[in-house]
Amino acid sequence: MENIPVIYMVLALAVVLLGGLVHGTFGVGFPLVATPLLALMTDVQTAILLTLAPNILVNGYSMLRGGGWAASLGRFWPIALWMLAGAVVGTLWLVSVDPNPFRLLLAATMVFYLTSGHFHRLDWGWIRRHPRRSGAGFGFGAGVLGGTVNVGGPVLMIFFLEMKVAPLVLVQAINLAFFVSKIAQAGTFAVLGYFGLDLLLWSLPLALISLAGLRAGMALRDRVPADRFRGWLRGLLWLMAGMLVVQFFAQFLGQ
Template sequence: MDAYSLNEILVALLVVAFAGAVHGTFGLGFPMVATPVLALLTDVQTAILLTLAPNIAVNLWSMLRGGNLGASIGRFWFVAVWMLAGSAVGTLILVALDPNPFRLLLALVIVLYLLGDRLTQVDWNGIRRYPRASGAGAGLLGGLLGGTVNVGGPALMVYFLEMRVPALVVVQAINLAFLLGKSTQAVTFAALGALTPALLLVSLPLGVFALAGLRAGMWLSDRFSAEAYRHWLRGLLWLLAGLLVVQFLRDL
């Protein structure tokens, strides 16, 4: 989709602002919210292309916020490197194949994320016993999912939660991984000729609105309980996953 109506642009602006607010409130979550909504309007590949600039902007700001960045990077830089490699491969897969099945894959990833609390029943001790190997696996899987459906967070969250590191380190390390992954994806799309001028003209202003939403979310996170908001957000994600499955079946 190289041309966009005014209504589509306005919807996209509202979506990224809301997704930015979610990211600002919880420290992550922008692609989890923005990608499925925009994929309902276009397709997964176009949704990823439109959110490249917003993703990079919110990841960079979130990574730099909170201080002590050097310690977080020094401990988990290798996860980000594997995320970079996975993102490049995932982007190549996305460009080469029909984008419609990725709607279903995105819905499945969202469901996995929503059911993540049940993963605590599984024995994940191997992650702490082999932090380098498991971190490489989490980064590679997160990159592949990020490259294909723009949602690599669940794989990284399982790893970092099981490593039991402080919340600030989790946010900084994951946003570093996302930043490298999205930057690699942008370069890969550009090399393949998929990053058109029309997409760039829309994506860059979306980045500004995403940052505005991010700042609002940071302000909200300091003043309101996030529990009710998180519950509402989970309900929205369940709805989006269902709609993506319906669209996948419709376009078969």
């Protein structure tokens, strides 16, 4: 991380600003935007390490904003614990195997969910009928994907969309899960010797810029009705699925 060109610094600041803007608007999305763009200038693992502090700040701020957060987090805190466990497993997986195929798996899951309305016999009501078991599965799965490819938000979005929670509760609960999982991931990287002082010093200014983008996105989201917000989330899932497929083939063909 020494002697980094000035242009890299400027581009990195622009990337996290954009990531914060997207996250503030939709309540999720910072790592999906920031990680692949930073990875174009470095590698995936370094990109994940650089975005740890911005992720923790963005998730923490989003989790506590909006009022009534104690009730929201009190209802869904077990999902955060499952995601913590999954994040540790995913991080250990990241440093030992190629995580790229997980992108295709995640994209396929998202497309399957988004098109499931065309399959009349397919019932997603089991999520609402068994919230604890489904929450555990979705939470752990999101944690593993967050640890390997830094993208676990779409999995939790599927769960909370089916639970039909209010937009504010959705944003607060998802960000609680990511706040906890990213702290666990940072600790795992530190224990393994991957998270040094140089990366920490780099990630702190990136965190401050990401917060500026986050606040701008939140100002936009506050003007959007709940039904339209859910429609935007479905649109974001389609976009995320497409980006994941592009990222997979970009890395696969670049090997």
